[in-house]
Amino acid sequence: MEVVLGALPSLIPKLGELLADEYSLQKQVKGGIRFLQSELESMQGALEKISGTPADQLDNQDKIWANDVRDLSYDIEDSVDTFMVRCKGRKPANQPKIRRKIATEIRDIRARVEEVSRRRDRNKIDAIVAKPATTAVDPRLLAQYKKATEIIGIERARDELIKIITEENEVSMQQGKIVSIVGFGGLGKTTLANTETLDERQLIDELRVFLQDKRRIFADDNCPHEELYEVSDKILKKCAGVPLAIITIASLLASKQKTKMVWYDVYNSVGTGLEKDLDVSTMRKVLSLSYYDLPSHLRTCLLYLSVFPEDYKISKNRLIFMWIAEGFIQDGKHESLFEVGESYFSDLINRSMIQPVDDSSHGFITEHCRVHDMILDLLCSLSNEEKFVTIFNGVDHLAPPKVRRLSLQSCKADHGPPGDSMNMQHVRSIVAFPSAYHLMPALRRFKVLRVLDLQDCDLSGRDLKYICYLIHLRYLGLNATEIDLLPEEIGSLQSLQTLDVTSTKIPRLPLAVYQLRRLICLRLDMSIIVPNGIGSLTSLEELSDFHIDSSTNIIEELGHLTELRELQMVYHTKHEGTLVKSLLCKLQKIQNLDIYVTGNCNLDGWVAPLHIRKLRLLGCWFSILPDWMNPSHLANLSALSIRVREIQQKDLDILGMLPALRSLGLKVDHENICNIGRVISIGACSFPCLKEYVLWGYSGLVTFQHGSMPWLTSLWLEFTVQEAAKITYTETVLGLGLGYLASLQKVFIQIRSRGSIRDGAVEEVEAALRHVAEVHPNRPTLTIYHT
Numbered sequence: 204m205e206v207v208l209g210a211l212p213s214l215i216p217k218l219g220e221l222l223a224d225e226y227s228l229q230k231q232v233k234g235g236i237r238f239l240q241s242e243l244e245s246m247q248g249a250l251e252k253i254s255g256t257p258a259d260q261l262d263n264q265d266k267i268w269a270n271d272v273r274d275l276s277y278d279i280e281d282s283v284d285t286f287m288v289r290c291k292g293r294k295p296a297n298q299p300k301i302r303r304k305i306a307t308e309i310r311d312i313r314a315r316v317e318e319v320s321r322r323r324d325r326n327k328i329d330a331i332v333a334k335p336a337t338t339a340v341d342p343r344l345l346a347q348y349k350k351a352t353e354i355i356g357i358e359r360a361r362d363e364l365i366k367i368i369t370e371e372n373e374v375s376m377q378q379g380k381i382v383s384i385v386g387f388g389g390l391g392k393t394t395l396a397n398t399e400t401l402d403e404r405q406l407i408d409e410l411r412v413f414l415q416d417k418r419r420i421f422a423d424d425n426c427p428h429e430e431l432y433e434v435s436d437k438i439l440k441k442c443a444g445v446p447l448a449i450i451t452i453a454s455l456l457a458s459k460q461k462t463k464m465v466w467y468d469v470y471n472s473v474g475t476g477l478e479k480d481l482d483v484s485t486m487r488k489v490l491s492l493s494y495y496d497l498p499s500h501l502r503t504c505l506l507y508l509s510v511f512p513e514d515y516k517i518s519k520n521r522l523i524f525m526w527i528a529e530g531f532i533q534d535g536k537h538e539s540l541f542e543v544g545e546s547y548f549s550d551l552i553n554r555s556m557i558q559p560v561d562d563s564s565h566g567f568i569t570e571h572c573r574v575h576d577m578i579l580d581l582l583c584s585l586s587n588e589e590k591f592v593t594i595f596n597g598v599d600h601l602a603p604p605k606v607r608r609l610s611l612q613s614c615k616a617d618h619g620p621p622g623d624s625m626n627m628q629h630v631r632s633i634v635a636f637p638s639a640y641h642l643m644p645a646l647r648r649f650k651v652l653r654v655l656d657l658q659d660c661d662l663s664g665r666d667l668k669y670i671c672y673l674i675h676l677r678y679l680g681l682n683a684t685e686i687d688l689l690p691e692e693i694g695s696l697q698s699l700q701t702l703d704v705t706s707t708k709i710p711r712l713p714l715a716v717y718q719l720r721r722l723i724c725l726r727l728d729m730s731i732i733v734p735n736g737i738g739s740l741t742s743l744e745e746l747s748d749f750h751i752d753s754s755t756n757i758i759e760e761l762g763h764l765t766e767l768r769e770l771q772m773v774y775h776t777k778h779e780g781t782l783v784k785s786l787l788c789k790l791q792k793i794q795n796l797d798i799y800v801t802g803n804c805n806l807d808g809w810v811a812p813l814h815i816r817k818l819r820l821l822g823c824w825f826s827i828l829p830d831w832m833n834p835s836h837l838a839n840l841s842a843l844s845i846r847v848r849e850i851q852q853k854d855l856d857i858l859g860m861l862p863a864l865r866s867l868g869l870k871v872d873h874e875n876i877c878n879i880g881r882v883i884s885i886g887a888c889s890f891p892c893l894k895e896y897v898l899w900g901y902s903g904l905v906t907f908q909h910g911s912m913p914w915l916t917s918l919w920l921e922f923t924v925q926e927a928a929k930i931t932y933t934e935t936v937l938g939l940g941l942g943y944l945a946s947l948q949k950v951f952i953q954i955r956s957r958g959s960i961r962d963g964a965v966e967e968v969e970a971a972l973r974h975v976a977e978v979h980p981n982r983p984t985l986t987i988y989h990t
């Protein structure tokens with residue numbers, strides 16, 4: 204049942220810190236802390252064991268005990284954090300009041316811990332379920348069903364839905380595919396985004412192939428695969444062809460032993476009956492199986508997603524920084540907390556608990572996710588049961604006595620704000636959405652708030668002065684709030700890790716922000732004036748929407764921020780960009796670099812670090828493609844947008860081998876190069892995962908060979924009428940080979956007509972292009988520009 208271990212994972216190491224000399228606590232108090240440490244460790248062990256057990260299999264005593272422990276852990280952490288924050292910058296030895304207070308609190312806590320333990324001894328936990336800790340899903344399976352998942356859950360009435368499907372059917376049948384969504388019309392609530400999917404039978408076949416593949420993998424566990432046929436058929440019948448159910452159960456099975464018995468266990472735990480139609484409760488069972496199979500740290504992180512409303516596009520970084528602020532992420536050995544959080548995020552994607560959203564505006568990199576309605580339903584109900592998040596979304600729930608997290612999503616007319624009777628003193632996170640912002644309690648009612656996220660709420664004219672009392676605050680999200688003043692008092696938020704003031708009306712960053720030495724993420728707005736001093740924020744890992752002009756020496760200060768992983772900035776300068784180059788040379792941890800420099804900035808000689816993932820350098824030039832842009836150096840590069848004076852066939856051959864590249868933008872400068880008539884050919888098997896290809900300024904033509912860019916959806920090209928005309932008249936009609944780009948959906952062509960052009964030439968080129976688009980199997984949209 205218990206999803207989570209409360210604050211135990213972050214609390215236990217903190218108790219260790221308290222023993223350090225820095226806090227100079229009395230011997231007796233230290234003794235109390237050591238006692239708590241060992242007691243809480245053993246509690247965490249026991250909690251971990253029962254936490255993977257579904258609620259209906261736990262007895263009441265266990266539930267009560269687990270609840271007590273979690274509650275206790277939150278309270279202890281609040282005390283410890285308060286003590287630590289108060290001691291900041293002072294010698295506790297000189298703070299008799301603070302020390303006396305912590306001594307009393309430790310005594311009280313000790314008594315509570317002992318009481319909880321005694322109660323547990325009186326009601327021993329017997330049945331404990333062991334479980335494996337890891338699961339992975341074959342990404343091929345995910346790719347296969349990615350489209351299919353989009354069809355689950357439909358808001359429209361069942362009849363209307365069936366109508367749509369029947370109409371679709373004729374088209375689909377011609378392509379040898381049958382749409383089957385029967386059995387759960389009206390169940391979910393996302394739109395019917397894509398009716399093309401596989402029927403149940405095909406899904407089963409696919410899954411079989413997948414499972415057979417896996418057995419290749421598991422060749423040595425001498426398991427005759429026939430014995431799994433029957434049970435896998437049964438399991439799949441239970442999934443009723445619902446892709447989400449199939450994907451989640453496949454992810455789960457992949458982690459289990461490949462034996463009939465183990466699989467029958469899974470089958471039996473899904474519930475009985477209803478094998479034709481998948482009803483809500485069976486679906487819930489399937490999903491919760493995967494949920495309980497998660498290790499406890501992932502369960503906690505996943506449950507936190509219940510703060511977001513249905514169908515919400517959740518930013519990955521926003522989520523991870525919230526997790527960090529809540530203390531859900533434990534120290535990595537060689538990685539930053541953020542990187543550990545990122546691995547949790549991709550783990551949740553791999554297990555199909557969240558869906559990646561990778562859209563073109565982010566270079567097709569996964570920067571967002573969504574939670575499927577049915578999974579969100581499950582999370583909200585668990586969250587409510589576990590008193591993890593108290594959600595205001597128009598459904599009346601009884602608020603727990605100690606609210607730890609509050610999500611204000613929407614409200615019914617008769618739904619009042621959290622009344623004075625609701626205690627805000629223990630709230631750690633509050634996330635408010637615009638339609639429920641009026642329910643937001645006054646800030647002074649909060650005492651231990653860690654996360655305050657008001658993104659998109661209208662705060663124009665609001666005064667946030669009170670914020671300075673929220674000394675535990677680690678995450679302050681004011682993105683798109685219209686707030687126009689950040690108070691100087693913000694300097695007192697010594698624990699702050701994330702400050703997001705993107706899309707606000709704040710004219711100038713208060714100097715006090717530079718006192719926030721724990722800041723890891725600072726998101727500004729291009730319009731905010733940034734005073735000198737940013738170089739003191741040496742913990743920063745992310746700095747974005749940052750605008751500097753050449754009149755300041757901030758560009759040099761940035762060189763101190765050597766922890767930066769993500770930098771997004773605009774730099775206005777009239778000088779040669781040598782300062783930019785020397786800055787980039789210092790940022791050895793950079794992974795996402797997105798800069799726009801006006802002026803004349805040459806980057807020859809700079810070498811990007813190995814782990815670079817996104818490189819967008821606008822306004823800066825390389826003379827030729829640098830040597831380090833090759834597959835062995837750039838194994839993880841997903842998005843590349845650069846300017847290179849001149850490119851050759853071999854450059855495209857090399858870029859085509861970058862294994863992770865999803866978006867490529869190249870601007871070349873062939874304006875003054877006269878050897879018109881060169882053709883660059885994109886070879887078969889090159890650009891294995893590219894989705895977007897932009898090439899500006901190239902004077903020759905680009906042709907695509909069969910099997911190149913198999914995933915390319917968007918293509919942007921530019922060419923001269925003269926060049927195009929040459930090809931137009933060959934028998935292949937504009938033989939660029941666009942027909943070979945099997946996934947193509949959008950084509951943007953810029954036609955340059957310089958010099959003398961024969962009458963009608965432009966029209967002929969246009970007509971030829973339109974013809975190419977029309978005969979392409981996908982019928983991509985074609986947009987033509989003229990310059």
Ligand SMILES: *[C@@H]1O[C@H](CO)[C@@H](O)[C@H](O)[C@H]1NC(C)=O
Nearest residue numbers: 339341342546547549550553
């Ligand atoms: C998720 O799956 C991908 C692709 O198989 C793999 O590269 C990655 O390491 C996995 N991530 C985690 C956290 O398991």
Ligand SMILES: *[C@@H]1O[C@H](CO)[C@@H](O)[C@H](O)[C@H]1NC(C)=O
Nearest residue numbers: 518521658659682683705706
């Ligand atoms: C900030 O808010 C805007 C508007 O809601 C949103 O589009 C954007 O993604 C947000 N930025 C971040 C970093 O979350």
Ligand SMILES: *[C@@H]1O[C@H](CO)[C@@H](O)[C@H](O)[C@H]1NC(C)=O
Nearest residue numbers: 812813814815836837838839
């Ligand atoms: C590439 O990404 C993988 C997965 O995130 C990571 O394990 C690996 O260390 C990265 N490689 C480099 C060179 O950064």
